[in-house]
Amino acid sequence: xxxINEDIAWAKINKDVLKSLESPRKLYWxxxxxxxxxxxxxxxxxxxxxxxxxxVSNLNNPxxxxxxxxxxxxWIGMSHSGTLLSAILHxxxxxxxKPIYRFAEAMTTFSLxxxxxxxxxxxxxxxxFYYSLPYPNDRGLxxxxxxxxxxxxxxIFTYLSSSILFLFVGMIPDLAICRDNMHDGWRKKLYTWLxxxxxxxxxxxxxxxxxxxxxxxxLIPLAVSVHSIVASDFAMSQQxxxxxxxxxxxFVAGALYSGCAAIITLFIILRYTxxxxxxxTLSILKKTVRLTxxxxxxxxxxxAIEFASVWYGHDQPSKDVLIQKATGPYAPFWWGMxxxxxxxxxxxxxxxFQTNIPVLLVTSLLLNxxxxxxxxxxxxxxxxxxxxxxxxxxxxxxxxxQWGIVFGSFGWFTLLFMVFCKVFPSVxxxxxxxxxxxxxxxxxxxxxxxxxxxxxx
Amino acid sequence: xSVTNLLENWSEFRHTHPVNDVPHDxxxxxxxxxxxxxxxxxxxxxxxxxxxxxxxxxxxxYAAGHSMHWMRIERYWPVDDTTSLEPxxxxxxxxxxxxxxxxxxxxxxxxxxxxxxxxxxxHTPDGLNSQAYNRCxxxxxxxxxxxxxxxxxxxxxxxxxxxxxxxxxxxQLNPDITLRSKGVMEKCTFCVQxxxxxxxxxxxxxRVLKDGExxxxxxxxxxxxxxxxxxxxxSESKVHQQWKAQRVELTAEEQEKDKEGESELRGxxxxxxxxxxxxxMYMERVRESAI
Numbered sequence: 162x163x164x165i166n167e168d169i170a171w172a173k174i175n176k177d178v179l180k181s182l183e184s185p186r187k188l189y190w191x192x193x194x195x196x197x198x199x200x201x202x203x204x205x206x207x208x209x210x211x212x213x214x215x216x217v218s219n220l221n222n223p224x225x226x227x228x229x230x231x232x233x234x235x236w237i238g239m240s241h242s243g244t245l246l247s248a249i250l251h252x253x254x255x256x257x258x259k260p261i262y263r264f265a266e267a268m269t270t271f272s273l274x275x276x277x278x279x280x281x282x283x284x285x286x287x288x289x290f291y292y293s294l295p296y297p298n299d300r301g302l303x304x305x306x307x308x309x310x311x312x313x314x315x316x317i318f319t320y321l322s323s324s325i326l327f328l329f330v331g332m333i334p335d336l337a338i339c340r341d342n343m344h345d346g347w348r349k350k351l352y353t354w355l356x357x358x359x360x361x362x363x364x365x366x367x368x369x370x371x372x373x374x375x376x377x378x379x380l381i382p383l384a385v386s387v388h389s390i391v392a393s394d395f396a397m398s399q400q401x402x403x404x405x406x407x408x409x410x411x412f413v414a415g416a417l418y419s420g421c422a423a424i425i426t427l428f429i430i431l432r433y434t435x436x437x438x439x440x441x442t443l444s445i446l447k448k449t450v451r452l453t454x455x456x457x458x459x460x461x462x463x464x465a466i467e468f469a470s471v472w473y474g475h476d477q478p479s480k481d482v483l484i485q486k487a488t489g490p491y492a493p494f495w496w497g498m499x500x501x502x503x504x505x506x507x508x509x510x511x512x513x514f515q516t517n518i519p520v521l522l523v524t525s526l527l528l529n530x531x532x533x534x535x536x537x538x539x540x541x542x543x544x545x546x547x548x549x550x551x552x553x554x555x556x557x558x559x560x561x562x563q564w565g566i567v568f569g570s571f572g573w574f575t576l577l578f579m580v581f582c583k584v585f586p587s588v589x590x591x592x593x594x595x596x597x598x599x600x601x602x603x604x605x606x607x608x609x610x611x612x613x614x615x616x617x618x
Numbered sequence: 619x620s621v622t623n624l625l626e627n628w629s630e631f632r633h634t635h636p637v638n639d640v641p642h643d644x645x646x647x648x649x650x651x652x653x654x655x656x657x658x659x660x661x662x663x664x665x666x667x668x669x670x671x672x673x674x675x676x677x678x679x680y681a682a683g684h685s686m687h688w689m690r691i692e693r694y695w696p697v698d699d700t701t702s703l704e705p706x707x708x709x710x711x712x713x714x715x716x717x718x719x720x721x722x723x724x725x726x727x728x729x730x731x732x733x734x735x736x737x738x739x740x741h742t743p744d745g746l747n748s749q750a751y752n753r754c755x756x757x758x759x760x761x762x763x764x765x766x767x768x769x770x771x772x773x774x775x776x777x778x779x780x781x782x783x784x785x786x787x788x789x790q791l792n793p794d795i796t797l798r799s800k801g802v803m804e805k806c807t808f809c810v811q812x813x814x815x816x817x818x819x820x821x822x823x824x825r826v827l828k829d830g831e832x833x834x835x836x837x838x839x840x841x842x843x844x845x846x847x848x849x850x851x852x853s854e855s856k857v858h859q860q861w862k863a864q865r866v867e868l869t870a871e872e873q874e875k876d877k878e879g880e881s882e883l884r885g886x887x888x889x890x891x892x893x894x895x896x897x898x899m900y901m902e903r904v905r906e907s908a909i
Contacts, residue, residue: 214800215756216773221683223767225758285756285771285801292755293735302753305737310759314735398763399729399892548765548889551692551720557683 164257164444167601171594174440178335178586178593179342181435185583189434196576203569206562207282215285219560223552224544228563229283231537232570235419236276237317237391238412238532240324242420243269244384247327248377256599257448259592260440264431264582265424266328271577272423273321275570280314282566309393316387323383327376333359333369334591348584388416395539401478402486402543407470411463418460418502419532421453425525427578429518431587440588443516450515457506457528464503478548485546486538490556495538501531644826645744647808648850648868649834650860650885650899651719655844658717662836662845663689666721669809669835671795673776674783684773688806689721689836716903719836719845722747722768722806723888723896726868730760730769738803745850745897746808756801765889768805775800808847809834829855850897861885866899875902 210217220227246265250258281287293304293314304311337359340352359365392412395403405411428449432441471479486495505527514520546553581587666672666689675685694716724747731739731747738753739760761769776782777797791797794811798804809832816832829848837845848857850868861867864885865874871893875883884901 214774215771216679216682216684219682221773222685222770223761223764224683225761225771283757285758285803286754286799287756289755292753293757303737305732305734307732308735308737308759309733310735310757394759398733398759399765400763544762547767548892549767550694551690552767 163442163600164448165260165442165593165596165600166439167597167604169439169597171597174590174593174597175338175342177436177439178588178590179339181437181587182339182343182348182583182585186434186436189579189583192430192434192575193579196572196579199569199572200576201569203566203573206565206569210282210562210566211287217560218563219557220563221557223547224541224557226283226540226544228537228559228567229279231540232533232567233276233279233283234391234412234536234539235533236272236279236570236574237388238416238419238536239272239423240269240276240320240420241384241388241413241416242424243267243272244324244380245417245420246424247331248380248384251374251377252381256596257445259596260437260442260588261424261428261445261449262592263328263331263589264427264578264587265420266324266331267578267581267585267587268420268423268427269324270321270328271574271581273317273324274577275574277317277321278570278573280317309390309397312390313394316383316390320380320383320387323376323380327373327380329355330369330373330376331589332585333357334361335586335589337361338590339586351584385413388413400543400547401476402471402482402546403539404479405467405470407463407467411460411467414456414460414463415532415535418453418456419529421449421456422525422528422532425449425453425521426529429522429525431582435582435587437588440593446518446521447515450509450521453525453528454506454509457502457509461503461506464499482543482546486542489542489546491538491542491545494534495542498531498534498538501527502535503531505531642743642745642851644849644851645813646850646868646897647724647745647813648848648857648861648897648899649724649808649837650846650857650864650901652844652846652901653716653718653903654884654901654905655842656717656719657842658691658693658715659841660691661839661841662719663687663691665835665839666806668790669792669795670807671791671797673779674781675774675776675779676781679774686770686772686776686804688768688770688804689719690768692718692720694718718900720766720768721836721898722808723766723894723898724806724808726895726897727893729763729765729892729894733759733763735759744813746810746813747805748810749803749805749807751796751798751802751804754802756803758803760803765892765894769803770805771803772798772800826852828852829857860901861899864899864901868895868897 218227218229243262243265246258247262247269250262281290284290293311295304295306295315333356336352336356340349340356343349343352389409389412392408396405396408398404425446428441428446431437468483471483474480486492505524508514508520508524514524544552545557666687667674670688672686672688679685724745726741726745728739728741728747731741735757736753736755738750738755740748740750742748756771758771761767761771777799783791792811794815812834813832816827820827820831827849829852832847834845834847837847846857846860848855850858850861852858864883866885866887867873871890873883873886873890875881875886884904885899886902887896887899890896
């Protein structure tokens, strides 16, 4: 099985990808409509919560954090595999990433934007959110630089702006192709403006390569640090179940895991809606699936480490929290997380399922459900069984307002993502051309050497 | 507004060890609570509502966990087996409930202070854990990191909610205290408005407050005198003498009572092993009978 057919003509690549900007399958419009409906649910819930007060979310004292924080971590996590595919695999010269990295990178940007919304939704006084940014003011007030939440705010802003830059820079040669081929209209103007006068000269290519590589190198440590910092929100606190040293790597692994699962889902959806069967091949899907499986096993291992270190440690409150997770009111969700996160990925180990699209679609959705549950199971149980006995008999569940906003966030992400894929080329044209070129040269070389070898006999 | 300014200001608020680095002078406000004297009558809690303009949220919101009692009386039943959370099998009236008044412990190394993203909660030079309502953005990280869960969030806009204070009751609201709006965190302040008023009144006389000149609302109403509040630095103060008699140290992580095993001492602080260094000493109950 080939990653890509090396006989594709360059003009055909242009034509096929540009077609995705014009005529997607009908499913595209259905997805868009559903996404907008989902967003309106969330907007309704948020308006209600904003006007009446945070109490309608059914958070209470002492359960002050809930689904908002859990879903925030989920979306931050989702953003990581875009960087993995576009930056890490770029440095490792894994060229199979080329047809799929663009949408993965877009996923990074849009899931970060979704995560940012949850910070706002969570705040009691969201109209004062800018207090947590270090902006100059005549009162001489700074935010508290000791607080992991502040590190969060800064890390996420940095990561978001860098990944937008990375997405944009990587797209410049393609935007020029769009500019040259697009009929007149607002989009032509947009491409003209965004392609920054790209002509494809040697000098431009050289500068482009250097810039792209530099941002890639900058982005990798940033991605790792962002989720480590999100983990610090918990690891740096003093609460049982949160105060765990292994949280940063555990969070990063979880982030890559949920991100890879999301890439599989979006791969399948994009492949169908934009008719990318020739570029997003099953062979590439297989490689992504194998990568996901490997990360799933790393996550499972780190999860086991966390349980073991709590179990064999002498911190009784932490142990109680762990026991409560497995046996208390949260037990169905906790075991659901173990099942979806550690058992379901075993399907991916079987070769015949690695290219089976219906199975993969269901599996990847289940994996992400597991990862979402994981975040919830990190945040919520600690509040129901903390150090202090007064918290122990509290039974608190999220209200429909919380569920509505979480539900709508998926619509928001889908809308941003789908609009992006319609307006910008979601398969990198210039890199697929490179890939085809290198593959065909390699094939010719192989053929030539094979002929020689035959001749010698 | 410069980085230098930032760094200079920083050192005023943050130091490596909050207990020792900046000595409190001339005040260090502290409390001691005698659990043997506490009858669980809830007068302290009611006084706190009146003094601090706490909203009375009503049955439904109370049941939803949205109550705002800065001072809460906790009720504990004796258990047979200390490793089990189930109540004892014997009849409850036989032994009786044990009560524990719980409010902000005004920790010296407060876990809530370090995590606030905007620095809305800070330590004052007289050892209080302050809360700036205007600065609070409502991230609720302080409550998440509080081991005692004594912080209360304004889940609704209580001052404008109907029946939080029935019509005629609005006349009794304390004018020294601001009303808190929707979305900010609040908690026990050790009746800071009384402390500040007291400090101002003795300032002209050029002296410091004497023991008993400032009382907290809960202390004032306690019928059995279980609550003692005062200046820990002042060796004449009752709270100082009680801490000394119980050999409880503000900067210690473990008190004499727990070190010695079979001891006559009763003084301890809650969750001391977390090294938050609370400013409230509890004296454990000795009587075994019901009240």
